[in-house]
Structures are given as C-alpha cells and as structure tokens.
Amino acid sequence: MIKAILIFxxxxxxxxxxxxxxxxxxxQQQIIRETFHLVSKRxxxxxxxxxxxxxxGGSDYKLIYRHxxxxxxxxxxxxxxxxxxxxxxxxxxxxxxxVCFHVQVFVETLDKCFxxxxxxxxxxxxxxxxxxxxxxVMGGMVLETNMxxxxxxxxxxxxxxxxxxxxxxxxxxAVSAVKNMNLPEIPRNINIGDINIKVPxxxxx
Amino acid sequence: MAPSVCLQEMIRVIRSxxxxxxxxxxxxxxxxxxxxxxxxxxxxxxxxxxxxxLYVHMLGYPAHFGxxxxxxxxxxxxxxxxxxxxxxxxxxxxxxxxxxxxxxxSIKNDLSHSSQYIQSLALCTLACMGSAxxxxxxxxxxxxxxxxxxxxxKKKAALCAVHIVRKIPELGELFTPSAHSLLSDKNHxxxxxAVVLITELCERNPGNLDEFRKAVPELVQIMKGxxxxxxxxxxxxxxxxxxxxxxxxxxxxxxxxxxxxEASDAMNDLLAQVATNTDSSKTAGSAVLYExxxxxxxxxxxxxxxxxxxxxxxxxxxxxDRNIRYISMTSLQKIVQTDHTAVQxxxxxxxxxxxxxxxxxxxxALELSLALVSAANIRSMMxxxxxxxxxxxxxxxxxxxxxIFNAAERYAPSQRWHIDTxxxxxxxxGGDVRDETVPNLIxxxxxxxxxxxxxxxxxxxxxxxxxxxxxxxxxxCWCIGEYGDLLLKGDCDEIxxxxxxxxxxxxxxxxxxxxxxxxxxxxxxxxxxxxxxSTRITNNIDRIRSVVSIYGSCIDVELQQRAVExxxxxxxxxxxxxxxxxxxxxxxxxxxxxxxVFSAPNVTVYEKGGVNLKLQCDNxxxxxxxxxxxxxxxxxxxxxxxxxxxxxxxxxxxxxKAPSGDVIPAQGRGTVTQTILLxxxxxxxxxxxxxxxxxxxxxxxxxxxxxxxFPSPAWN
Numbered sequence: 001m002i003k004a005i006l007i008f009x010x011x012x013x014x015x016x017x018x019x020x021x022x023x024x025x026x027x028q029q030q031i032i033r034e035t036f037h038l039v040s041k042r043x044x045x046x047x048x049x050x051x052x053x054x055x056x057g058g059s060d061y062k063l064i065y066r067h068x069x070x071x072x073x074x075x076x077x078x079x080x081x082x083x084x085x086x087x088x089x090x091x092x093x094x095x096x097x098x099v100c101f102h103v104q105v106f107v108e109t110l111d112k113c114f115x116x117x118x119x120x121x122x123x124x125x126x127x128x129x130x131x132x133x134x135x136x137v138m139g140g141m142v143l144e145t146n147m148x149x150x151x152x153x154x155x156x157x158x159x160x161x162x163x164x165x166x167x168x169x170x171x172x173x174a175v176s177a178v179k180n181m182n183l184p185e186i187p188r189n190i191n192i193g194d195i196n197i198k199v200p201x202x203x204x205x
Numbered sequence: 206m207a208p209s210v211c212l213q214e215m216i217r218v219i220r221s222x223x224x225x226x227x228x229x230x231x232x233x234x235x236x237x238x239x240x241x242x243x244x245x246x247x248x249x250x251x252x253x254x255x256x257x258x259l260y261v262h263m264l265g266y267p268a269h270f271g272x273x274x275x276x277x278x279x280x281x282x283x284x285x286x287x288x289x290x291x292x293x294x295x296x297x298x299x300x301x302x303x304x305x306x307x308x309x310x311s312i313k314n315d316l317s318h319s320s321q322y323i324q325s326l327a328l329c330t331l332a333c334m335g336s337a338x339x340x341x342x343x344x345x346x347x348x349x350x351x352x353x354x355x356x357x358x359k360k361k362a363a364l365c366a367v368h369i370v371r372k373i374p375e376l377g378e379l380f381t382p383s384a385h386s387l388l389s390d391k392n393h394x395x396x397x398x399a400v401v402l403i404t405e406l407c408e409r410n411p412g413n414l415d416e417f418r419k420a421v422p423e424l425v426q427i428m429k430g431x432x433x434x435x436x437x438x439x440x441x442x443x444x445x446x447x448x449x450x451x452x453x454x455x456x457x458x459x460x461x462x463x464x465x466x467e468a469s470d471a472m473n474d475l476l477a478q479v480a481t482n483t484d485s486s487k488t489a490g491s492a493v494l495y496e497x498x499x500x501x502x503x504x505x506x507x508x509x510x511x512x513x514x515x516x517x518x519x520x521x522x523x524x525x526d527r528n529i530r531y532i533s534m535t536s537l538q539k540i541v542q543t544d545h546t547a548v549q550x551x552x553x554x555x556x557x558x559x560x561x562x563x564x565x566x567x568x569x570a571l572e573l574s575l576a577l578v579s580a581a582n583i584r585s586m587m588x589x590x591x592x593x594x595x596x597x598x599x600x601x602x603x604x605x606x607x608x609i610f611n612a613a614e615r616y617a618p619s620q621r622w623h624i625d626t627x628x629x630x631x632x633x634x635g636g637d638v639r640d641e642t643v644p645n646l647i648x649x650x651x652x653x654x655x656x657x658x659x660x661x662x663x664x665x666x667x668x669x670x671x672x673x674x675x676x677x678x679x680x681x682c683w684c685i686g687e688y689g690d691l692l693l694k695g696d697c698d699e700i701x702x703x704x705x706x707x708x709x710x711x712x713x714x715x716x717x718x719x720x721x722x723x724x725x726x727x728x729x730x731x732x733x734x735x736x737x738x739s740t741r742i743t744n745n746i747d748r749i750r751s752v753v754s755i756y757g758s759c760i761d762v763e764l765q766q767r768a769v770e771x772x773x774x775x776x777x778x779x780x781x782x783x784x785x786x787x788x789x790x791x792x793x794x795x796x797x798x799x800x801x802v803f804s805a806p807n808v809t810v811y812e813k814g815g816v817n818l819k820l821q822c823d824n825x826x827x828x829x830x831x832x833x834x835x836x837x838x839x840x841x842x843x844x845x846x847x848x849x850x851x852x853x854x855x856x857x858x859x860x861x862k863a864p865s866g867d868v869i870p871a872q873g874r875g876t877v878t879q880t881i882l883l884x885x886x887x888x889x890x891x892x893x894x895x896x897x898x899x900x901x902x903x904x905x906x907x908x909x910x911x912x913x914x915f916p917s918p919a920w921n
Contacts, residue, residue, distance in 0.1 A: 017263050020333065022299035029265040046563035047527035052600055082452045083532055084492035088442060089449070123220075124213050126263065127256050130292055139332030141364050141401055144394045145449045146440060153357070157322050161285045 001140045002086075003061060004031070004076040005133065007122060012036035015071065015122040016129050020140030031055050039065050039072050048087055066090045070119050081142075089145065093136050096147055100132050100154050101125070131157065212256045219264075232261050236270075243274045251278060252289045259289075259296055272297050272304040279311045284323060287315070291326045300336035309339050316346050321358055324350075328361040332368045340369040344376050351383040356392035363387065363398025367405045374409045381406060381413060388423050393440055393447055396427065400453040407460050418461050418468045425475045428454050432479055443487035455479075455496040462504030469505040476501050480513055491521070491529055495536055502540045515540075515547040522554045527563055534558065534569035541576045552577050556586070559593040567593075568601055575608040583616040587626060594634050602637035606630055610642055620653045624660055631681075632667045635674030640726070643679050650684060658697045661688040665705065665713075672717050678727045682717065685710060686734030689741040707742045711735065715752060728764055729812075732756060736771045750775055762839045762873075763812050770809060807835070811910045814901060815840035816869070818849075820912070828886050832893075834879045838869040840901060847899040849879045854892060858884040869899075 007016040014032055023031065034055050042050070050063040064086045065074040073090050077083075101121045122129055135150045137143060144150055215235055222228040239254045255274055262268035275297060278290025298305045308330070315327035328350075331343060347369060350362035366384075370377045384406060387399035403420070406413045431446045431454075440447035458476075462469040476497055485491045494517060501514040521533035534555065541548045555577065558570035571593070578586045590609050597605050609630055617623035627646055631638065638646075650660055664681035672678055685692060689710060696702045717723050717731040732753070739749045753775065756768035811818035819835045838844045847867045853859050862880040869877050885891055893912045900906070 014263050014265075018296075022301070022334075025262070025265070025267065042564075043562070045527075047531045047565050049528070049531055049565050051565065051568060082456075082492050082496060083535070084488050084495065084528065085449055085452050087528065088488050088492065092442075124216055126260055127212070127289060127292065131288070134329055138329050138361060138364050139368050141332075141367060142397070142449060143360060143364060144397075145442075145447070146393060149394065157288075160320075160322055161288065164283055164285050 001080055002075055002077050002137055002142075003140065004074075005137065006032060006035055006072075006074040006076070008032065008036055008072055008074075009070050009119060010040070010072070012040070015119065016126055016133075018130065018133065018137075020137075027055070035063060035074055035076070036072070038063065039067075039074060049083055064090070066094070068094065071122070085142075089136070089142060092145055092147060093133065096136065096150050096154075097121070097129060097132055099147070099151050100128070128158075211250070211253050212260065215257050216260065232264070232266050236261065236266065236268075240270055243271070251281075252286050255289045255293050259293055262296060268297055272302065276304055276307045276311075279308050279315075284320070287323060287326055291330045295330055295333045299334055300339075305334065305336065306338075309342065312339065313343060313346070316343065316350070321355065324354075324358055325361055328358070328365050332361070332365045335365075335368055335372065337372045340372045340376070344369050344373075344379055348379050348383060351380070351387065356390065356395050359387070359390070360392070360394035360398040363395065363402045367402050370402075370405050370409055377406050377410055377413065381416060385417070385420055388420060388427070393450055397450050397453055400424075400450070400457050404453070404457050404460060407457075414461065414465075418465065421458070421461055421468050421471045424454050424458055424461075425472055428458075428475055428479065432482065443489040444484055445487075445489040445493060448489040448493050451479075451493045452496045455493070455500050459500040459503045462500070464505070466505050472500075472504070473506060473510065476506065477510055477513070480510075480517065485521075488528070491532070495521075495532055499536055499539065502544065511544070511547075515544065515550075519551050519554070522551055522558075527561070527566055530558065530561075531563075531566050531569055534566070534573055538569070538573055538576065541573065545577075548573075549577060549579075552582070552586075556589045559589060560596070564598045564600070567598060571597075571601060571605055571608070575612060578612040578616060580616045580618075583612065583618060584622075587613065591626070591629055591633070594630065597634075599637075602634055603639055606634050606638045607642065610638075610646070614649070621656060621659075624650065624653055624656050628660065628663050628667070631664075631674070631677040635677030638674075638676035640676070643676055646676075646680055647683050650680070651687070657684075657688045658691040658694075659699045660684055661692045662697050662700050662703070665692055665710070666703070668717075669709075669713055672713070672720055673722045675724050675727050678717055678723065679730045682714065682727070682730035682734040685714065686730075686737035689734075689738045693742065707738075707745045710738065710742075711745055711748055711752075714738075718752070718756070725761055725763060728761065729767060732764060732767055732771070736774070739775075763815075763817070766809055766812065766817060810895075810912055811897065811908070813908060814906065816844065816897070816899065816901070816906075818895075818897065818910070828884060828888065830883045830885070830891075832881045832883060834881070834895070836869055836877045836879075836897075837873055837875075838871055838901075839873055841871055842902055843871050844869040845900045847877055847897070850896045850898075851881055852894045852896075853883065854889055856885070856887045856889045857891060858886075860884075 001020070003019070003021050005016070005018045005020075006014070008014045012033065017028065017032065019028060038050055038052065044067065048065055050065065051059075051061075060078045061076055062078075062083065063074055063076055064083055065072055066087070067073075073094060075086050075090060077086055098121075132150070132154050135144060135153055219228055219231055222231050235257060239258055242250070242254050251274075255271060255278060258268050258271040258274075262271075271293060275290050275293035278286045279294060281287055281290065294305070294308055298308075312327045312331055312335075315323050316331075318324050318327075328347075331339065331347075335343070344366075347362050347365050350358055351366065354362070363384075366380045370380065380402060384399055384402045387395055387402070390396055390399070403417055407417055428451065431451050434446050440450075442448050445451070458472050462472055479493065479497045480501065483490050483494045483497070485494045498514040498517050501510050506514075518533050518536055521529050522537075524530055524533070537548050537551065537555070552574075555570055555573050558566050559574060561567055561570065574586065574590060574593075578590075587609070590605070590612070594602070594605055594609070609626070613623055613626045617626070627649065631646075650657075653660070661684045664677070664684050667677060668681045668685075691697075692705055692710065693707060695704050714731045714735050718728055718735075723731070735749055735752055739746055742749075753768050753771045756764055757772050759765045759768060807819045807821045809817055810820045815838055817837045817839065819837075821833045821835070823831055823833070834849055836847060836849075845868050847864075847869050849864065851859060851861065860882040862882070864877055864879040866877050869875065883891070895910045895912065896907065897910070898905070898907045
C-alpha cells in the first residue's frame, strides 16, 4: 500500500501532498519536513530507496523517490509494494503529468526554463494534478499504468468540466491549447532534467 | 483583493509575499474572505474558494472550516463542484469526523449516476475514506458494479472492494465469485484490480486459498500472454509488456503456491520461463525478475529452479546499479533464514557492500551481514563489522553495536576474543552503545576473571584519552572501582606496562564527576568507583573522603544521596566499609549499582530515573524481621501506579502489607511505603528480589533489584 505521495521542491516547499492514511494536520507537516530532511541529504548517485523515517510508520515503511531538477517525487510505501515497480510508477506519473500539461512542455522544450515550468504547473494547478494522480493511484493502491488510457480519461473529464461553463479558470494559453490538442502531435522527445524519454512508449528508462 | 479571485491569482499573491509573516497575513485575509463566502447561500465561485482552501491547507494552515462546504459541494449537481468537493472531503475529512457521515448519501446516489465520471468520484472517495458503516451499506452496490459496468468503472470498483474487505473482512465472501470471474477480462486495468482484490481476499482469509488455487491455470495463462506477446505499444515499458501487472500476478502466484504442491507444480514451468527470458537491463525487467525469484523461493519449487533463483540474486548483487544491489539484498534478507547456505556463498560481496557510499545500501548490508554471522566465520566477519563501525553512518551505529554484541555473545571463540571485541566497540563507538547493554557487558567482564587485569588496564587507557562516550565511561568506572588494585599494580601480562598512581586514577574519576559531558548515570558510576577504591588504596583515603563529602551537597539529588550514604559509611559505619565495598558488590538489573543492605537505619537500595527506594529493617527477633520500603520521587511529575513485588527463598515466609498508596508525588513532596513481614524459621541466608513497576511521564517502567544481604548476623 502507498501511504503517501509527497511532491516538494529543493527547498522543502510542498507542491502536492496526498496521504492515503489519516494524519492530523500538524503531523502531516511534520512528516513533510522529516521526509524532506532525509531525502535532501542524499547524493544524486545513490539508490532511490530510503529507510529510517520514524514518523510515518516504523519499520515496514520505505521512501521511494526520484529527483527531477527542482522537484522531489516521494512515494511512501509498505512492504506489499514492489520497490522497483514503484520507481517505474513515479516515472510514469511524472510523464503523464507533463503530457497532460503538454502545452507548456511543447512550447518550452527548447527553453532553458523548462524545469521551472514543470514546477509552476504543479504550483498553479494543484487541483488538476490531484485529478491526474487519482487516475493512477486510488485509495493507496495502483489503479492504472497505461499512459494513453490515463491521459485520455483526464482529457475527457476536463472537457466535461469545461462544458458546464468555464469555472476552472485555466490560463488562457492552456485553454486554447487544449482545444488544439491532438494526441499524435505530442512531441516524440521530452527532456525532464537528466532523463530523456519518448512518448508514448516509455524507452529508455 | 476582490473576494472571488481565482485560485491562480491568490497563489500569485502568496508567492509574492517576501516574508513568512507577510505570507501568513495574506493567507489569513484570504481565509476570512473564503469563510464569509462559505456562509453565503449562493456564490458564483464556490469551487474556486474550496480550491483555494485546499491550497492553503497544503501549506499547513488550518482548513477545518471548509469541511461542511465539501459536504455541500458533493451534493451539488454540477460536475466541477462535485469534483472539488470530493477532493476536499478526501483531504480534510476522515471517518472520525461527523461531517463524513453526511456524505454517505451523496456517495450512494453518485454510485448509480448515469455519468461514469461521477460514479468514479464516488468510488475514489469510498476507497480512500469509507468508514466501516459506509462500506457495509454500499458493499452490495460495489459488487453490482464489479459485474455490470465498463472497464473504467470495474477497475475502480475492484479497488473499492479491497478497501471494503480491509475494513470488514467478513464482506470478503460477497466479492469472491466476482473476483474470480474478473480474471477473464481483457482490460489490463481490470485484471490488475482483480489480482489485487484476490490477493487481499487470500491474505485476509486463508480459507479462500483453496477457492483461488483453482485460478492458478488462468493466472499462468495471463502471464504467458504477457511474456510471449509481441511488442504492444499500449502496455510496453522498456521492452516488457505491462510489468506492473506481471509483478502483481507473480505475487499472487506466490501466495497460492506456498505450502501447496499442486499449485506449485502448475506454475513451475512458467516461473522457469520468466526467469530465463526476462531482459533485466532496465528497471522494469528487473522488477519482474525479482518478483519471480521471490516466488520461486517461497513456493515448493524444484531444486534446480531454486538454484537458478539464488544465482540470479547473486548476479544482481554485482550489478553496477545501486538500486538493483539494494533490492537484491532486500531479497536475500527474505530468504536468509530458509536458504542460509545459498546466501552464505555471497557473503564476500555482501560484506563489500558495507563499504558502499550509499547509506541505504550500507543498512541492507549490515542487516544481512549480521544474519550471516556463524560459528565458522565469526572471526573474519567480526573484523569486517568492526571495520564498518568506524565508518558507519550515525543512524546505524547503535543498531550495529547491538548486533555486534549479540553476535559476539553467541559465537565468541574465546573469552579473550570476546573481551577484546567488547573493548574495541566501547572504545570506537562507546557513545552509541545502548544504555541497557552496559549491565550485560559488566556481567561478561566480571565472569572472565583471568582477564580482569588486562581489561581494567585497557579501559583505563581508553578513558584517559576520552571521557565523552558514556557507555565506555560507565563500564570503565565500574572496572576501575572493582579491579583498582590490579590497575595500580602496574604490570599485566598482555599489555605494555604502564605506571598508574593512585592520584592518576582519582584524577580521572574526579574529572568524570565534574565534566559537563558526563551523564548522571556516569557520575554515579564514578562516585561509586571512588568509594570502592577507598578499600583498595592506601595513600589517598582523605582525598576520597573529601570528594565524597563535597558531593554530599551536590545539586544532582541522586548523586547527593549516594554521597551522603557513602559519607555515612566513612563516619558511622567505617567497620562495614570493607565488607560492603569488597568484590562482592551486587549489580542491579539496571545501570545503577545496588548496595548490599547493611545495618544503617535507612538505606537506598535502588535509584533510577528519579525514583529512590529505601529499605529499613526493624522488629527483629530470632526468626522474624519487618522490612519497610520507602519510595520517593525527585522528578517533575507525579509517579502513578507504583507497585512493589517481592520474592524470597522458598523457606522464608513473606507477608505483604497494604502499601500506603500508589502515587508518589513529584519533587520529593511525599512518599509511598510498603511493609513486608518476613519469617525465616530455618534461618536461611536471606535474599530478596524486588520488582518495581510504575508509570512515569506516561511511560510504563519496570525494574528489578536484588538484595543479597540483610543485617541479622545470625543469618549470614
């Protein structure tokens, strides 16, 4: 079971927090701080698994994380999850989030500020990222890992929301881009920090 | 700022705040505006407001006033409002809050909504935070959705069912038939959900295992399909077809094949196929391969297959990728008990991983190394473990020292080796040795009588260069007190001779007493050692006397008490001093030296954690004695549930009177007394073991004290 998904930046500022087990608010913030403290101490060439967090659940829990330039994606899991599987899942989730916000990705690919834009997506559209993640992980369990399926479902849900009358104040740029969105035109190469992936098939990892 | 500004605008304003205080101010204003908006019956930007609230909640600000708004939004007919309402419920509510009951009806209605996206919101929320009552209420609906809907809903209903089974295991019966039939679905999401559900059903209730073992052929077919299928862009991850599903199926096969020959047979070929054909150059393939290896090791597989599996793990131990090395050690840890010899073959590589840069890899290597220590390899393993101790990361040190002590105790090839190992650990990592191990170490040292001289010399030399490591200080002080005469003699077979004068020894003990680095326990050890030396030295009795009397007015209450009693030994009971301070002083079960009882009117027999227990004997006849224990408490808070139990030799009769109470007031403001009548008709040598139990500052404490001599001369 996945106990929590935490996304924060290099300074420990939370960008998305999702707990799948109840914790009081101050406990949640303490967990975020402790996790950031543990994860930020790690070099870039060590393994992606961490034990020893005491707050979130004792000896059966591990932190599995990936660091992309300015963001840490941390999944806190128990022993029923495959560690390498979760590592792949984080990668898949990041790609999905980027593809769903793909307009920015497409426009900014050649721009040096690319990585910051990725973080800005999270900052300004926290609710959207939650909805996307809900299609991947539900109730602390992995729900779906087929990228195309997830992206298509997210798009349909967004359309449903828009059709009710434009309540979700997306930036104008994104709104027009969504109208123009056409899956086959997604760029074949996406650079996220130091990894290079092709869309939609995910190689090399 | 206009009240109905959108989420992005608010975020912009928050981010432009230059200080934490400014940010707080902005957020407080926003929250006030949001709160006002919530109170209005109808406002246009309702979903904006809740989204803003969830944003500030993420930053750590209170958002409980939004709970009812979530309930209202969930009941709205608009999808956009339902969506944020359900998200808010999952973030702000949990089943313990009353507000969560109010959404049960909405969830129920939305589960049968015509739009699958609204159904999916309800399913997601139920799976996240459904209470037991909600689950019971809605289980039949979920069961219906498992059978009669599209794949999108089916996969979500399956995970919802998992949550329900976790909350109310008996409801598992309801889902068992549908779970089985879901295995024939073609959609991978549904298959994944089905496998997770079946896994949960089997783990909750082993009675289900027989039923689901019938599904083994189907599961094997599914795996074969994934492994042998051609390139499928839909599910492909780095050349592996849906590795996530493969891993899930392999785990389920493990559960079904465990302890069952028939099921294990049925999956044997498949496992061999996956083990040999999976390309593990990338993470996805490695994940599948590991799962396969673990399954092979856990079921009743053929020996050839087991050998293959352990070899695969061994190969991965040598992989350059640290993730893979880490995972292979995790896997080896799981099988080290059952396949010990196989894992031993890789001991060299595992020990090398102790030197890895990565703290996570080091941790795994430490665990495994400790598990691999045996009588045959103890000498070489201990060399490696001691070498590791000097570069060990701080978070692993106390675990490492405990593990080393355990291994040494189990497999020590000789006493000398054992003592050397203990000394080495105390000297290199004495600061990380757990307090509870000190009495045990002292016990081991005292038993190795031929090595007392060697031990006390080594400890003394370590002490004069470093008094900061508390465990080292405590053990060293005890040894110096106990074997001070051997230390002062100067020569010792096994070490270079070194002249140690009485002044030198008293210098170092006094330094410990005065040092701000010394813990109260260490000070206690040092003072007791000084006192014991009064019987072992000749020239410095006055110095000792003056130290003891100085500490009679020490601020530390426990130290003061101890010093006062020692002072009494010098003054009133000098004739007893040799008897008490001789080599038969008894150790309590904690790190405080327990004195023999002697004929002072009121003697402290136990002192730890602010609790002081005194003993008084009176009303002595030839065979009867009344013993009164008085307990006091010098901590800041009251001690509760204080009880004493006593045990005496069989021939002695014991009658416990009612204690005066069970609460010891803080800061010495009151005491608890317990009287015990002893009748010793056979005049047997009287000993008593007393067990204390109490609660201090919320923690339950238990301890034991052994009292080995009572004052009546007729019985000693």
